Amino acid sequence: MKLLNYTSAWFGLILFLVLSIWATVFYFNMLDEIYDSMDDGLENQKLLVIRRAEQDGEVLLRDDFDDGYYKVSQVPFEQVENYTDVYQDTLIYTLNEEDFEPFRMLKTVFELNGNYYHLSLITSMVEEDDLIEDLFYALVFLYLGLIFSVLILNNFLLKKIWRPFYNLLDNLKTFRLDDPKPFDAKKTRIDEFQLLHDSVKKLLEKNIQTYNSQKQFIENASHEIQTPLAISLNKLELLAENHHLDDKALPIVASVMDNLERLSRLNKSLLLLSKIINKQFPGEEQVDFSQLVTKSVDDFSDLAAHRNISISLNAVDGHLIRMNPDLAAVMVTNLLKNALVHNHSGGWVDVILTKESLTVENSGQATPLNKEKIFERLEKGSSSPQSNGLGLSIVRAIAELYGFSIDYAFQDKHIMKLRF
């Protein structure tokens, strides 16, 4: 939910509650005030009626309201003893409305010339339902008016106020650690936003710095490792070449060289992997996958023949994909290598290239591999000593870099499917 809508919704709810409570209180206060003033009026009229009765005996003969607002009836003394004035609501039939309407009535008693009289006075009352209705409409108008104002406030004012915040968000959305653009926003007068902006900027600068030094570190570490490896390997080569080592010494030198070479390859693979993940491979071009796959299969044909594995290739012609050519080659050869290394003598490898996918199927161990783990770094599926456990991680890293998907399935054969 957008911040704007969120605040609007809350404003709406709060306004609704406040207005409802306010309306109730207002309604009862109003009513109270009206009763009060009506009762005062009745009291006054009572005094007026009694004064008139003293001058005009006619008054004492009105025993019904008819066209007047009071009625008088003579009552015995017992009834006026301890009598207190009573104000009450009553319904009286009115001609104009042709209905019973609410009236306020004062019942009281008075004494005149030794006689006791009972006096009732009425006055027309506000119609409660009309009042409630009017009040309700007024409130609805008020409520809508307020909501409308809030929306306008939100949409114009808040939008303006929050603009630095949204600018910051936009900047963050497009921010990439490996390709940082200058992170600048206009100065804002709102302290919090300025603080937020400055903090984010500082945080990102720190991150970019860390990222860069990490990248630098990886390169330097690789450099530092490669040099002693290079020295050692070359010294061993010179040793094996210059000095006539006997048949006991040679296998030892060979073994040390093998292991150093393995270490060097592992180092190179790790560096490659980190470079791919850090997106340090610019330079895309149209790579002819049909040609690439054909060439790779050809490159591996000697190895396959040596291991007594047959390779079949079924590829569409001229399939072009835009990517870094080196990475394309690494991806294809790693898939092929994987299929050959985890195989057995007399086995087979099928390579199928279509417009949508590159599939490498191969014979191998009869049980499926762990789908989750085979693409993890240094996760060795089998005991093959030639595999350093990075080949498929590299394939996946490249696939992810270009938005391809790579999946493994087992159906009496191992299937690696790369979808472009």
Place this chain on the structure above:
Amino acid sequence: MPQDMKILIVEDEPDMLGNMVDSLSKENYLVETAQDYETALEKVSLYSYDCILLDITLPGGNGLDVLQALKKLDKTDGVIIVSAKNSLDDKVKGLNLGADDYLPKPFHLAELHARVKAVFRRKKLDGKKSLVSGNVKIYPEERLAFVGEEALKLNRKEFDILLYLITNQNRLVSKTALAEHVWGDQIDEADSFEFIYSQIKNLRKRFKESGANIEIQAIYGIGYKVQPR
């Protein structure tokens, strides 16, 4: 190889430098060295070399600046960048600045010799277009091989192997170096390169059929060496 091939090795690691000097000296090249940026700059400005092996990270400066200086001086020395960084950026920059090749560390000495000779060949420095070992002669550019006057029929891989071995004749060529050179970098770790053996066997058979007087000697567990019988 003629005596007058002059090579300058710019490398700050003494051990690395020692290895390269050791190996290259055996070819009767005149080998000079520089261990820092200043010396390198001084030497390339004063003298001309047929081939410069140039490290990128040097004390006191960047190897690429040495390249720049060469370009400014209009020198046409062959340059092979030798770097442990194996960085695409450096490679592209280096080649754009006129370097002839880029050799990432670690490398096999056989590969170093092959690259140096390729530079000589490209620059036609030794005035020869062929390589000779015993009665075998190969023309790398035309991709032709002869035993005496007779053409030796080889397939693509066999020719590449023979060329590489003869380029490094009398020198130990490790299986890995051979595999990476002929089958490409990506072949690495696929096997202990035993599959090379069948190709070597084929070559030996061809030598025997055509009466070549060179032999491919297997060095136990490490690799091969070609030498005249």
